[in-house]
Amino acid sequence: MKNVIKLLIFVLVVSMTTGAFSQNFGLKGGLNLSNILAKDDNTTYSDDFKMNPGFHIGATAEFPFSDMFSFETGLLLSTKGYKISEEETFMGKKIEMKIKTNLFYLDIPLTAKASFDLGDAKVFGLFGPYIGMGLTGQSKTVTTIDGKTEKEKEDVEWGSEKGKSDLKRLDFGLTIGAGVEIDLFQIGLGYNLGLANISPYNDGGMKINNRVIGLSVGYKFGGK
Numbered sequence: 344m345k346n347v348i349k350l351l352i353f354v355l356v357v358s359m360t361t362g363a364f365s366q367n368f369g370l371k372g373g374l375n376l377s378n379i380l381a382k383d384d385n386t387t388y389s390d391d392f393k394m395n396p397g398f399h400i401g402a403t404a405e406f407p408f409s410d411m412f413s414f415e416t417g418l419l420l421s422t423k424g425y426k427i428s429e430e431e432t433f434m435g436k437k438i439e440m441k442i443k444t445n446l447f448y449l450d451i452p453l454t455a456k457a458s459f460d461l462g463d464a465k466v467f468g469l470f471g472p473y474i475g476m477g478l479t480g481q482s483k484t485v486t487t488i489d490g491k492t493e494k495e496k497e498d499v500e501w502g503s504e505k506g507k508s509d510l511k512r513l514d515f516g517l518t519i520g521a522g523v524e525i526d527l528f529q530i531g532l533g534y535n536l537g538l539a540n541i542s543p544y545n546d547g548g549m550k551i552n553n554r555v556i557g558l559s560v561g562y563k564f565g566g567k
Contacts, residue, residue, distance in 0.1 A: 367407070371529065371561030372400035377423040377446075377554065380537075384548035391429075395443060397422030399557055405456065412457055415469065419450045423514075423553050424480070439487040446480040446499065446510070450535075452518050465524040473535060475514035475553075477501050482509075508543040514553055515539045522559075529561040 375397040381388040401419035408414070427442040454471035480499030485492060502508030516538040522531025537553030 367405035367413075367563050369403045369405070369529070369561050369563040370401070371403055371417075371419075371531075371559045372398065373557060373559035375399050375422050376556040377425065379423075379425045380550075380552045380554055381542075382548075382550055391427060393426040393428060394556075395422075395424045395426045395445070397424065397445065399450070399559065401450075403561065405563075411459070412455070415452070415454050415456045417452055419452070420478075421448050421450045421475070421555070421557075422446065423448055423475075423555055436489050437487075441485045442482060444480065444482040444499070447478045448475040448514060449478055450475040450514075454518060454520075458524070463525065467522055467524060467531075469518065469520040469522075469531075469533065471518060473516060473518045475516075477510065477512040477514065477541075480510070503543050505543055510551070511539070511541045511543055513539060514541055516553070520557075524563075527563045529559075529563065531557075531559050531561070533557045533559070 376394045377397055378392055378394050381392065399419050399421040401417055401421075403415055403417035406414045423446045424444040426444075427440070429440045431438055450473055452469075452471065452473045454469040454473075456467055456469050458465045458467040477499075480501075482497050482499060484495045484497075486495075487493075500507060500509045501512040503511055514537055517536045518533055519536075520531050520533030522529055533556070535553065535555040535557070537555075539552070540550045541553065542549050542551040
């Protein structure tokens with residue numbers, strides 16, 4: 344938890360420094376619902392993974408080209424990951440296993456933004472690539488056998504070396520979103536489609552891609 348707080352402070356300080364050079368600087372945060380798409384040459388394992396709630400927080404910087412079009416970027420601390428819940432009976436014993444993997448990323452969106460006036464409000468759409476870098480992560484496993492529960496925590500090992508690494512650190516993909524601006528406040532809904540294969544195991548065509556739905560609330564410090 345201490346490491347997460349340090350990362351959050353770092354992101355906010357760097358984001359505010361960077362945003363000072365843009366015409367419109369803002370802060371935003373909100374809910375993440377993350378999951379992964381895992382598949383190999385023969386099977387897609389999407390049904391085994393469930394949405395993992397988390398958060399994102401950081402700063403945005405907007406560079407207008409006109410009243411309608413602008414370029415928006417930012418620096419966001421964003422959680423990704425997944426949950427697994429399985430239950431079965433083996434030799435008359437009920438076995439339940441729950442796995443929750445939380446991954447902390449530093450994401451940089453690079454999006455084109457189109458805004459449209461609707462009286463006192465604006466609606467906007469966003470589209471473009473994003474780049475993410477894995478910072479830290481942890482997997483928690485809770486196993487219950489006939490009412491007896493055991494808990495285990497394990498840190499995620501980042502890298503590309505098979506047998507030693509759990510996930511590759513670099514993530515990238517496409518982000519799409521839309522929202523409403525009222526005065527200096529903003530509400531938005533977005534989706535990050537991970538295109539990078541973050542699995543270090545390529546045997547059998549193994550691929551793992553991040554998926555994130557985000558609901559955010561923001562505030563702009565410069566202009567409307």
